[in-house]
Structures are given as structure tokens and as C-alpha cells.
Amino acid sequence: MRVVIAEDNALLREGLILLLTSAGHEVAGVAATGPEVLPLLLEHRPDVAVLDVRMPPGFRDEGLRAALAARKELPELPVLVLSQYVEETYAAELLGGGAQGVGYLLKDRIGRVDEFLDALDRVAAGGTALDPEVVTELMSRRLDDPLRALTPREREVLGLMAQGHGNATIAESLVVTERSVHKHIGNVFAKLGLPPSDSGHRRVLAVLAYLNA
Amino acid sequence: MRAAVREAGRATVHLLTGAGVALLCHLMLGFLMVTAVLTAAVFGAAVLPEAVLTLRRLAGLERRRAAAWSGQPVPEAYEPLTGTLRERIRTAVHDPGSKRDLIWGGAQLLYGMVLLYAALILWGPALLVDGFWCGLAGRRPVLLPLIGRLADVGAGWSRTLLLPSPEARLAERIEQLTVTRADAVAAHGAELRRIERDLHDGAQAHLVALSMRLGLARRAYGKDPETALRLLDQAQDQAESALTELRHVVRGIHPPILTDRGLAGAVRALAASSGLDVAVETGGAEDGPRAPAAVEAAAYFVVAETLTNAAKHSGARRAAVELGRAPGRLRIAVRDEGCGGAEEGRGSGLLGIRRRVAALDGTVTVASPAGGPTVIEVELPCAW
Numbered sequence: 001m002r003v004v005i006a007e008d009n010a011l012l013r014e015g016l017i018l019l020l021t022s023a024g025h026e027v028a029g030v031a032a033t034g035p036e037v038l039p040l041l042l043e044h045r046p047d048v049a050v051l052d053v054r055m056p057p058g059f060r061d062e063g064l065r066a067a068l069a070a071r072k073e074l075p076e077l078p079v080l081v082l083s084q085y086v087e088e089t090y091a092a093e094l095l096g097g098g099a100q101g102v103g104y105l106l107k108d109r110i111g112r113v114d115e116f117l118d119a120l121d122r123v124a125a126g127g128t129a130l131d132p133e134v135v136t137e138l139m140s141r142r143l144d145d146p147l148r149a150l151t152p153r154e155r156e157v158l159g160l161m162a163q164g165h166g167n168a169t170i171a172e173s174l175v176v177t178e179r180s181v182h183k184h185i186g187n188v189f190a191k192l193g194l195p196p197s198d199s200g201h202r203r204v205l206a207v208l209a210y211l212n213a
Numbered sequence: 214m215r216a217a218v219r220e221a222g223r224a225t226v227h228l229l230t231g232a233g234v235a236l237l238c239h240l241m242l243g244f245l246m247v248t249a250v251l252t253a254a255v256f257g258a259a260v261l262p263e264a265v266l267t268l269r270r271l272a273g274l275e276r277r278r279a280a281a282w283s284g285q286p287v288p289e290a291y292e293p294l295t296g297t298l299r300e301r302i303r304t305a306v307h308d309p310g311s312k313r314d315l316i317w318g319g320a321q322l323l324y325g326m327v328l329l330y331a332a333l334i335l336w337g338p339a340l341l342v343d344g345f346w347c348g349l350a351g352r353r354p355v356l357l358p359l360i361g362r363l364a365d366v367g368a369g370w371s372r373t374l375l376l377p378s379p380e381a382r383l384a385e386r387i388e389q390l391t392v393t394r395a396d397a398v399a400a401h402g403a404e405l406r407r408i409e410r411d412l413h414d415g416a417q418a419h420l421v422a423l424s425m426r427l428g429l430a431r432r433a434y435g436k437d438p439e440t441a442l443r444l445l446d447q448a449q450d451q452a453e454s455a456l457t458e459l460r461h462v463v464r465g466i467h468p469p470i471l472t473d474r475g476l477a478g479a480v481r482a483l484a485a486s487s488g489l490d491v492a493v494e495t496g497g498a499e500d501g502p503r504a505p506a507a508v509e510a511a512a513y514f515v516v517a518e519t520l521t522n523a524a525k526h527s528g529a530r531r532a533a534v535e536l537g538r539a540p541g542r543l544r545i546a547v548r549d550e551g552c553g554g555a556e557e558g559r560g561s562g563l564l565g566i567r568r569r570v571a572a573l574d575g576t577v578t579v580a581s582p583a584g585g586p587t588v589i590e591v592e593l594p595c596a597w
Contacts, residue, residue, distance in 0.1 A: 053473075054469075054473070059472070060472060060473040060474070061473040061474065064473075084460070084463075084469070085460050085463070085464065085469050087469075087470050087482060088482065088485060088486050089470070089474075089478075089481070089482040089485055089486075092485070106456075108453055108456045108457070111449060111452060111453065112449070137486065141486060141488045
């Protein structure tokens with residue numbers, strides 16, 4: 001895959017380049033400040049963009065703004081946003097244009113190299129990768145009504161779905177069979193009153209819309 | 214006519230208590246003279262501060278009376294009588310408030326009595342004249358309202374004489390600033406210690422454990438790769454824990470979203486994640502230059518704390534946050550449609566809000582009648 005990186009911290013930038021190239025990806029371009037990002041993306045049209053939220057010149061949310069602008073200019077471009085901290089509001093803004101090809105992860109997650117590369121692949125393929133911390137925050141807020149009717153296992157499944165994982169990954173991380181994951185998902189959708197949905201990003205959208213309501 | 218009589222009656226009662234105060238002044242002045250003589254003769258010195266305190270109480274009573282009649286508060290400003298006996302005597306003598314109180318005491322002695330006599334003398338003719346004037350000619354009473362004016366004059370004089378001098382007000386303001394400044398310094402120190410402890414117990418400890426596991430993994434690498442792998446896994450866990458700890462500490466020092474989005478954006482994020490239906494009105498707080506970081510952080514803290522309270526205790530489903538920019542001030546109002554009855558104690562967080570706001574020389578107003586709504590208004594001075 002061809003990747004464009006926007007990260008101002010040299011240590012992290014070199015680390016990301018090393019990680020991506022060693023995984024067989026090509027780093028097509030690197031931006032170190034907010035205003036460079038959009039022109040770079042328009043020039044290279046990469047398969048996926050990896051953007052840091054806080055960047056020069058203001059060291060505020062330049063990266064996030066660039067990501068939102070990029071999604072407006074190039075709606076098909078998958079964007080993975082990385083940040084030192086996660087904020088529900090930012091997740092909502094990123095997902096505002098649809099959950100297709102959007103990722104929002106803590107920088108900590110890069111350390112789990114396989115999981116990070118998996119999330120990158122998922123986003124590049126049009127899927128979703130939402131940080132577990134955002135999902136936990138969303139779910140803890142909605143612990144009122146129907147969410148309480150879910151069994152602990154069903155809540156786990158709901159959380160993993162919201163993060164954007166497919167059935168196979170969910171089964172693997174919970175150490176159960178795909179058949180039982182399928183059953184749990186059916187129960188979750190029935191209890192929350194959502195129309196049954198296959199894997200894919202329509203399901204993520206439905207789950208996130210429910211959690212965000 | 215009846216209303217005029219009732220009003221004149223009320224004024225007469227006011228003048229009557231004024232005459233009572235005048236009598237007390239009489240006693241007080243006598244008491245003070247005796248005290249002065251005793252003090253001059255040294256052995257009565259201990260009584261002097263007590264005498265001045267009693268005079269202050271008497272003046273306080275008159276302030277409340279004047280305020281009740283005119284509806285305008287009469288502020289009070291004295292230097293506190295504390296320390297050793299010598300210091301208390303010196304303050305009692307040098308406080309400009311003492312001199313003003315004395316002058317008022319002498320004046321009240323005269324006008325308290327004179328005004329009451331004037332009112333009493335006025336009653337007879339007033340009833341007669343106004344009885345004819347209103348009853349027969351159907352006009353408005355003319356003499357009875359004069360009794361009310363007499364009470365106005367008394368309250369006005371008391372107010373003028375008892376209003377603290379500009380120096381006394383300045384002294385009180387300095388006193389207040391000294392206290393809040395000391396609080397701010399103490400709060401800052403406590404905050405630094407908390408951050409130090411959080412870093413020491415949290416991130417630092419995790420990093421030590423991480424480094425240890427890396428060292429062990431390195432030793433095991435040659436002869437026991439399986440153990441080395443397990444240790445590397447644990448090291449990674451420790452690194453992640455350290456990062457999580459650091460994120461919490463950073464959030465506690467200065468919420469990152471405040472840096473990113475400014476106060477209005479950060480408050481909107483708070484509202485969105487509060488679990489309540491919150492209407493946010495940012496009236497001009499977003500335009501122009503931003504408030505200083507400390508002011509923004511305090512405002513954010515106030516909104517976060519009040520919204521948490523509203524969600525936890527008030528039973529409200531809806532709330533409203535209003536930010537307003539005024540010349541030299543930032544105004545914050547948080548209102549919830551809950552059950553009200555918010556109390557300062559009981560871990561309501563109101564105390565924390567007061568401390569944080571006082572440190573910046575701001576003000577907090579809480580209105581929370583039983584049955585709701587609860588409205589918390591905060592004003593923070595800030596140079597825009």
C-alpha cells in the first residue's frame with residue numbers, strides 16, 4: 001500500500017516509516033506541519049493517510065482539521081487519525097461523513113504492531129478502526145436503558161463491533177467460535193432493537209449511531 | 214389616607230428604634246470615656262478592645278437598620294482585632310473605622326432623639342390636617358408623608374456616617390486579596406505535590422518495571438527464548454500502563470481539548486459527553502482573543518464539575534450552559550432542571566469550585582431552592 005504520513009515528532013515519524021516499510025508498505029510522502037497535509041494528499045493520492053492530531057504551527061488540532069478537509073476533498077480516501085489522547089467529540093466529527101475508511105486510535109496502539117497494521121489494513125479497505133477507549137467512554141455513558149439488558153459477553157461483542165472488528169477477529173479475541181459470535185450479535189441487535197445487519201461498515205454505523213444517540 | 218397612616222406608623226417605629234440606638238450610643242459613649250480613663254491609667258487597657266468591638270456591634274446594628282429602611286446595603290470594613298493585647302489595642306485605636314463610629318455615635322445621639330421628637334410632634338397636626346384635607350376635600354395627604362421623610366433623613370445620615378472610608382475599603386480589599394492569594398499559593402503547591410505523586414507512583418513505577426523486564430528478557434534471550442518472549446510481553450504491558458497513567462496526569466494538569474478547541478469547543482465536548490441534554494450558549498466567548506489559560510482551565514473545571522453534579526445528584530435530564538464575555542470578565546452560568554437543594558457540604562464539589570474561583574479573584578453565586586432549578590453563576594476577572 002502507498003501511505004502518506006503526517007507527524008511532526010521526528011522520533012515517531014521515523015518509527016512509523018520504519019514500521020510501515022518493514023511491513024511492506026510504501027511511504028509515498030511525509031508532512032510535518034498541518035498546512036502541508038492536504039496538498040500532499042492531493043498530489044500523491046495514497047491508499048491510506050496516517051495523520052497526527054496535534055501539529056505545527058498551532059499545536060492544536062491541525063491534523064484533525066486536515067483529515068476532515070481531506071475527507072471532504074477526497075471522500076474515497078481512507079484516513080487513520082492518531083492522537084496522544086482520544087476525545088469523543090473528535091470521533092463524532094470524523095465519523096460524521098460516514099464510518100467508511102475512518103480510523104481514530106491512540107498513539108499507544110502503534111506498539112501492538114500486528115494489531116496496528118491490522119487496523120490500518122481495515123481502514124484502507126473501507127472499514128473502521130475506533131479506539132477501545134472511545135468505545136468504552138461511549139458505552140459507559142449509555143449504561144442506562146437497554147445496554148443493561150446485555151450479558152457481559154454481549155457487551156464485549158458490542159464493544160468490539162463498535163471498534164470496527166469483523167466476526168472472525170471478534171471470535172479470535174474472545175476465544176470462541178464464529179458461530180457463537182454470530183449468535184451473540186443476533187442477540188445484541190434484537191435487545192437493542194436494531195435491524196439485523198451483516199458484518200461490514202453498515203453494522204458499525206448502526207452500532208455507533210445507537211451509542212451516540 | 215389609611216395607607217399614609219400605616220406608612221407613617223412604620224416610619225415612627227423606625228425612628229423609635231433609632232432613638233433606642235441613640236440611647237445605647239449614650240451608654241456606649243459613657244462606657245468608652247470610662248474605658249479611656251482606665252486605659253490611660255494602664256490597668257484598664259484590656260477592656261479597650263472589647264469596648265471597641267461593642268461599638269462596632271452597635272454600628273453594625275445601625276447599618277442593618279439603615280439598610281432595611283432604605284433597601285440599600287451599607288457595607289462594613291474594619292481591621293480585625295487579633296494578636297496580642299498590645300496589637301489589639303493599637304489596631305482598635307488606629308483603625309479609621311473606630312473614629313467614624315465615634316463620630317456617628319455622637320451624631321446619632323442627637324438626631325436619633327430629635328427626629329423622633331419631630332415625628333411625635335407632627336402626628337397630632339398631621340392627623341387633624343390630613344383628616345380634613347383627605348376626608349372632606351378628597352385630596353392626597355400632605356403632612357403624614359413628612360414623617361416618612363424624617364425616617365429617610367435618619368437612615369440617610371446613618372448611611373453617610375457609617376459608610377467605610379475609601380482607605381478602609383481598600384484595606385479590606387487588600388485583606389481579602391491576601392487571603393485568596395495565600396489560598397492560591399497553597400492550592401498551587403498542593404497541585405504540584407499531587408502531580409509529583411501521580412508521576413512517581415504511576416508512570417515512573419511502570420517505567421522502572423518495564424526496564425527491569427527488558428533487562429531480564431535480555432538475560433534470558435540466549436538460553437530461554439520462551440521466557441524472554443513472556444517478559445517482552447509484560448514489558449509492553451508496562452509501557453502501555455505508563456502511557457495511560459501519563460495521559461491521566463496530563464488531563465488533570467490541563468485538558469488537551471482546551472488547548473485544541475478553546476473554552477467554547479471544550480465546553481461543547483463536555484456537554485456532549487455529560488449524558489444530559491445540554492444546551493450550550495457561547496455568546497461571543499469564541500470571538501476575539503482567548504482568555505488566559507488559567508481562566509479557561511478554571512471555567513472548564515466549573516462546567517465539568519457542575520455538569521457532573523447535575524448528572525449525579527439532581528435527577529435532571531436537561532441542563533444549559535452559558536458563557537458570556539463582558540469587559541474584564543468571563544461569565545459562566547450553568548442551570549439544570551433538577552430537584553435543587555444543592556448544599557455546600559456533602560461532597561457536592563461546590564467547595565472545590567469556590568476555592569478554584571476564589572484563587573482567581575472571581576465570584577460564585579449558587580441558587581438551588583428545594584424543587585429546583587439549580588443555577589450556578591461564576592464570574593472570573595480576565596484581561597481579554
